[in-house]
Amino acid sequence: MAQRTDTVTMADVGARAGVTGRTVSNVLSGHPSVRAETRERVLRAVDELGYRLNTSARSLRTGRTGSITLAIPELGIDYFTDLAGRIMVEAERHDWSVVIQQTGARRESELAILSGASRQHSDGLIFQPHALGPGDERHLTGNDRLVILGDRIFNAPVDHVAMANVEAARLATRYLVDRGYQRIAAIGSNPRVATTSAASLRLDGFRTELASHGRHVPDEYVIVAEDWHLRDGAVGMERLLSMPEPPDAVFCFNDTMAFGALHAIAARGLTAPDDVAIIGFDNVPMAEFAVPPLTTVEPGTNQIAKHAVDLLAARVEGRVDGPTEIFATCSLVVRRSA
Amino acid sequence: MAQRTDTVTMADVGARAGVTGRTVSNVLSGHPSVRAETRERVLRAVDELGYRLNTSARSLRTGRTGSITLAIPELGIDYFTDLAGRIMVEAERHDWSVVIQQTGARRESELAILSGASRQHSDGLIFQPHALGPGDERHLTGNDRLVILGDRIFNAPVDHVAMANVEAARLATRYLVDRGYQRIAAIGSNPRVATTSAASLRLDGFRTELASHGRHVPDEYVIVAEDWHLRDGAVGMERLLSMPEPPDAVFCFNDTMAFGALHAIAARGLTAPDDVAIIGFDNVPMAEFAVPPLTTVEPGTNQIAKHAVDLLAARVEGRVDGPTEIFATCSLVVRRSA
DNA sequence: GTGCATCATTTCATCGATGAACTGATCGTC
DNA sequence: GACGATCAGTTCATCGATGAAATGATGCAC
Numbered sequence: 001m002a003q004r005t006d007t008v009t010m011a012d013v014g015a016r017a018g019v020t021g022r023t024v025s026n027v028l029s030g031h032p033s034v035r036a037e038t039r040e041r042v043l044r045a046v047d048e049l050g051y052r053l054n055t056s057a058r059s060l061r062t063g064r065t066g067s068i069t070l071a072i073p074e075l076g077i078d079y080f081t082d083l084a085g086r087i088m089v090e091a092e093r094h095d096w097s098v099v100i101q102q103t104g105a106r107r108e109s110e111l112a113i114l115s116g117a118s119r120q121h122s123d124g125l126i127f128q129p130h131a132l133g134p135g136d137e138r139h140l141t142g143n144d145r146l147v148i149l150g151d152r153i154f155n156a157p158v159d160h161v162a163m164a165n166v167e168a169a170r171l172a173t174r175y176l177v178d179r180g181y182q183r184i185a186a187i188g189s190n191p192r193v194a195t196t197s198a199a200s201l202r203l204d205g206f207r208t209e210l211a212s213h214g215r216h217v218p219d220e221y222v223i224v225a226e227d228w229h230l231r232d233g234a235v236g237m238e239r240l241l242s243m244p245e246p247p248d249a250v251f252c253f254n255d256t257m258a259f260g261a262l263h264a265i266a267a268r269g270l271t272a273p274d275d276v277a278i279i280g281f282d283n284v285p286m287a288e289f290a291v292p293p294l295t296t297v298e299p300g301t302n303q304i305a306k307h308a309v310d311l312l313a314a315r316v317e318g319r320v321d322g323p324t325e326i327f328a329t330c331s332l333v334v335r336r337s338a
Numbered sequence: 339m340a341q342r343t344d345t346v347t348m349a350d351v352g353a354r355a356g357v358t359g360r361t362v363s364n365v366l367s368g369h370p371s372v373r374a375e376t377r378e379r380v381l382r383a384v385d386e387l388g389y390r391l392n393t394s395a396r397s398l399r400t401g402r403t404g405s406i407t408l409a410i411p412e413l414g415i416d417y418f419t420d421l422a423g424r425i426m427v428e429a430e431r432h433d434w435s436v437v438i439q440q441t442g443a444r445r446e447s448e449l450a451i452l453s454g455a456s457r458q459h460s461d462g463l464i465f466q467p468h469a470l471g472p473g474d475e476r477h478l479t480g481n482d483r484l485v486i487l488g489d490r491i492f493n494a495p496v497d498h499v500a501m502a503n504v505e506a507a508r509l510a511t512r513y514l515v516d517r518g519y520q521r522i523a524a525i526g527s528n529p530r531v532a533t534t535s536a537a538s539l540r541l542d543g544f545r546t547e548l549a550s551h552g553r554h555v556p557d558e559y560v561i562v563a564e565d566w567h568l569r570d571g572a573v574g575m576e577r578l579l580s581m582p583e584p585p586d587a588v589f590c591f592n593d594t595m596a597f598g599a600l601h602a603i604a605a606r607g608l609t610a611p612d613d614v615a616i617i618g619f620d621n622v623p624m625a626e627f628a629v630p631p632l633t634t635v636e637p638g639t640n641q642i643a644k645h646a647v648d649l650l651a652a653r654v655e656g657r658v659d660g661p662t663e664i665f666a667t668c669s670l671v672v673r674r675s676a
Numbered sequence: 677g678t679g680c681a682t683c684a685t686t687t688c689a690t691c692g693a694t695g696a697a698c699t700g701a702t703c704g705t706c
Numbered sequence: 707g708a709c710g711a712t713c714a715g716t717t718c719a720t721c722g723a724t725g726a727a728a729t730g731a732t733g734c735a736c
Contacts, residue, residue, distance in 0.1 A: 009692055020716055025694060033714055050479070055459040056403060057692035059394035060721045066459070067437060075413075075423040076623065085413040088440055097459075099405060099437050102426055121393040121404070121435075121459070141388075230627045263627040285414065289568045289601040291629040347722055358686055363724060371684055395722035398691045 008051045017045040028053065059121070067097040068312060069122040071113045073105040073130045077228055078256045078284035079301070080128070083149075086305035087126065094313050096123065105227075107131035114139045124312040129153060133194025145315055147308050153196040157323035159315060161308045165198055168297045168330040169205025172251055172279050175295075175332055177213050181249035181277055184210065185221035187236040187261060188228060188253025202253045202281065221247060225257060233260025234267075241268055241276070249277040249338060255284045258294055262337065266291070277338035293335035300328030346389045355383040366391065397459070405435040406650060407460040409451045411443040411468050415566055416594045416622035417639070418466070421487075424643035425464065432651050434461065443565075445469035452477045462650040467491060471532025483653055485646050491534040495661040497653060499646045503536055506635045506668040507543025510589055510617050513633075513670055515551050519587035519615055522548065523559035525574035525599060526566060526591025537566075540591045540619065559585055563595060571598025572605075579606055579614070587615040587676060593622045596632055600675065604629070615676035631673035638666030 010028075011021035019038060026034050027042040034042075045051070059065045070087055072080040088098045099122060103109040110132050113125070124145035132139070137156040140146065147159045154160075176184050186206050190199035203222065210217055223239060225232035233252055240246055241264065252258035258280030265272050272278050272292055280287060280296035287294040307326045314320045348366075349359035357376060364372050365380040372380075383389070397403045408425055410418040426436045437460060441447040448470050451463070462483035470477070475494040478484065485497045492498075514522050524544050528537035541560065548555055561577060563570035571590055578584055579602065590596035596618030603610050610616050610630055618625060618634035625632040645664045652658045 007692085010694095011692080019714095021692085022694080022717080023715055026715080029694085033712090035714065038714080052454050054398070054692050056394050056397035057721090058694075059459070060392070060398050060692080060723090061694045063721080065394060075419055075426070081413055081419045084438075085440070088413070088438065097437050097439065099435050100422075100426065101435065102423070116390050121397070230623060234627060259624065260627050262629055263631070266629040285568060286597065286624070289572060289598050291600055291604040293601070345722085348724095349722080359722085360687080360724080361685060364685080367724085371682090373684065376684080392722050395691090396724075398693090398722080399724045401691080 007054075008049045009054075010051070013042065013045045013049055013051045016049060017041040064316075065121050065123050066095065067099055067122055068124045068126065068309075069099045069101055069113075071101040071103055071110070071125065071127045073128065074102045075100070077254065078286060079254055079282040082282070082284045082301055083128075083305060086302055087309060090305050090309035094309065096309075103130065105130040111136075111139055114143060116143070123316050126308050126312060130197065131193065133196050145312065147312050147315075149304065149308060150198060151196055151201055153194065159311050159320075159323055160325045161304050161311065162325060162327050163198075163299045163304065164327055164330055165201035166205040166208070168281065168299060169202040169251070169253075170209040171205075171330070171332050172281065172297050173206050173209035175334070176249045176251065176277065176279060176338060177209070177215070179249075179277070179338065181338075183221070183245065183247040184215070184217075184249045184251065185223065185240050185247035186217075186251045186253065187223040187233060187240075187257050188225045189222045190224060190226055192226070199253060206251055225253070228254050228257055230256055230260040230263070233257030234264040235260075237261035237264035237276075241265070241270070247276060249273075249279070252278060252280050255280040255282040255287050255294060255296055258296065258337070259286065259290055262290055262292070262294070272337045279338040283333050287333070288335070290337070292337045295335045295338040296333055297330055298333050299330045303328040345392075346387045347392070348389070351380065351383045351387055351389045354387060355379040402654075403459050403461050404433065405437055405460055406462045406464065406647075407437045407439055407451075409439040409441055409448070409463065409465045411466065412440045413438070415592065416624060417592055417620040420620070420622045420639055421466075421643060424640055425647060428643050428647035432647065434647075441468065443468040449474075449477055452481060454481070461654050464646050464650060468535065469531065471534050483650065485650050485653070487642065487646060488536060489534055489539055491532065497649050497658075497661055498663045499642050499649065500663060500665050501536075501637045501642065502665055502668055503539035504543040504546070506619065506637060507540040507589070507591075508547040509543075509668070509670050510619065510635050511544050511547035513672075514587045514589065514615065514617060514676060515548070515553070517587075517615070517676065519676075521559070521583065521585040522553070522555075522587045522589065523561065523578050523585035524555075524589045524591065525561040525571060525578075525595050526563045527560045528562060528564055530564070537591060544589055563591070566592050566595055568594055568598040568601070571595030572602040573598075575599035575602035575614075576606075579603070579608070585614060587611075587617070590616060590618050593618040593620040593625050593632060593634055596634065596675070597624065597628055600628055600630070600632070610675045617676040621671050625671070626673070628675070630675045633673045633676040634671055635668055636671050637668045641666045 010024040014021040014024045024042050027039050075081050091098050110129055126147045128149040133153050137154050140156050149161055151165050189203045193199055223236035252261050258278050261278050280294045283296045283298035287296050348362040352359040352362045362380050365377050413419050429436050448467050464485045466487040471491050475492050478494050487499055489503050527541045531537055561574040563574055590599050596616050599616050618632045621634045621636035625634050
């Protein structure tokens with residue numbers, strides 16, 4: 001007695017209502033063959049005893065847990081917050097809760113996620129890798145019920161919701177060229193990650209597009225940023241502005257860095273886009289309210305969230321066979337900063 | 339054959355390694371009494387069979403799930419994102435995963451959280467209520483392992499990590515008065531929520547402080563904002579700026595609205611703090627990088643996260659008895675916007 | 677050599693809900 | 707009035723891991 005957790009089981013509820021535990025289960029799961037009077041009696045007993053379903057037991061029996069895992073680098077980057085929020089909304093439609101795991105973009109954490117140490121209590125995994133890439137395919141084995149987000153980084157048959165990083169980056173860059181900017185720089189390169197990472201792909205698109213206009217990009221115009229944080233954007237911009245010949249436009253590889261860049265510009269008493277134009281990538285909610293409002297790439301975050309969850313659901317329900325790949329469509333959102 | 343989920347159990351692993359399932363359990367949980375040679379054999383079998391622990395079964399047996407639930411209004415508000423990220427970091431120290439539930443600040447969702455429909459698979463709940471308040475105490479019953487965040491809204495014996503909303507609001511307001519601002523307005527009032535909500539308490543602090551300086555607040559200087567979103571801040575500010583006698587300083591009840599307000603000011607071609615000063619509340623990461631950098635209240639988010647998780651852990655481990663209340667200490671962070 | 681402690685592993689029951697199969701009623705139909 | 711169908715509820719086994727207690731083996735002391 002004086003149990004720490006005074007567990008009430010279906011059997012207890014049944015005892016009180018004069019039925020079996022099984023009938024309680026029938027009532028709670030909406031089984032049709034239950035007399036109205038019995039149903040009421042059971043529900044009353046549930047109430048009186050404060051009964052709560054033990055989902056561990058149910059999961060053990062049914063094999064479904066009612067939750068999925070979303071693994072992202074970190075909530076601190078607006079895009080991932082935006083994405084997480086939307087995925088949670090989509091997941092709700094499938095009666096799923098969402099466990100969020102921050103990998104910190106660390107390789108070991110990403111491996112831990114895949115090896116399933118933490119994924120176990122989960123009907124599926126939506127995973128945005130950062131440190132992993134080609135060559136890590138073997139770590140995906142045994143992970144059915146897995147949807148990869150971001151670019152097509154693995155040469156493995158895995159469900160995948162991709163963003164057209166290269167094209168989107170070209171789109172942004174072309175816009176800057178078309179607007180007549182002459183000295184165009186970029187913030188967000190990261191030579192230490194895989195060539196299939198967003199960093200590399202966006203840089204690719206940036207370079208390719210400029211090259212197609214016969215433009216050469218000086219090395220110092222490509223600013224390395226490891227974390228893609230606000231500070232990276234600010235520091236990178238600061239560096240660009242201190243150059244003898246600063247750029248007149250900067251493509252930030254995500255909106256978060258773009259906000260940092262806008263901050264750095266303002267801190268110098270300069271203004272965007274008059275002194276330097278800024279274009280971002282992600283179209284997070286804050287973009288519209290930045291000072292000045294941020295011109296940016298809309299990567300189709302909502303579609304990504306929806307497709308990722310639906311694809312996972314289809315997989316869990318066995319409705320798909322081969323690996324599926326979906327590309328979200330991206331577009332440019334022109335505001336004031338460029 | 340051809341099972342959808344080809345489940346490998348401890349018994350299977352044991353069979354392969356020539357031991358019982360129980361021994362496999364001993365190996366995996368680091369039980370000391372296992373011969374090194376056996377351990378190795380078992381681990382090899384684990385590897386070969388791709389064994390993964392079934393956490394549902396473990397949870398059923400042990401009563402612990404390895405995850406906690408964090409229920410917040412929505413990730414879309416910077417403060418909650420910030421909080422969630424920090425709580426996840428703290429939770430990691432206790433080997434907890436975090437399930438995030440967005441309540442949308444809706445009463446029904448908040449009740450659903452408390453009634454535990456979704457809380458079941460969870461060792462505990464950290465809950466920031468919005469729509470609930472005094473009078474809803476009965477819904478807390480049966481929720482041991484519950485830590486309430488935000489203000490002391492319930493007259494019930496519940497663990498609680500509080501923010502000194504009234505004092506913090508007075509602090510911010512006093513600062514504006516001290517700086518010599520004459521016409522001080524506020525954005526974020528919400529008459530539809532409980533008198534114990536952050537909205538009411540911060541308004542309280544605002545009014546009280548101004549009154550203590552003999553200032554009267556015209557009704558139209560208190561702008562209602564239901565969602566505390568970016569847009570609310572922008573729209574509210576816009577309204578203030580269109581008044582015949584606009585304020586010269588505005589206290590936004592959260593940073594997110596403050597960013598919206600800064601946006602509205604800039605959109606009019608005005609500047610902060612010269613035309614209107616803005617002070618926020620939360621000191622989220624973006625505050626430092628806003629244009630201009632936002633003067634705001636630091637509510638001790640980090641302490642809140644740490645205390646909330648530690649308190650929950652203590653409760654789960656039965657290390658505390660009576661309900662505990664902790665107040666985070668807040669302070670003013672002066673930047674440029676006011 | 678007996679007795680006792682320690683070690684390595686096993687046996688067995690159990691956590692709580694649910695799938696499958698079953699039992700008795702009740703009902704409608706021919 | 708007999709028979710199958712439907713309904714309301716039950717019984718039983720089971721999901722996979724683990725706590726508690728048991729087993730057998732080994733070692734050590736006297």
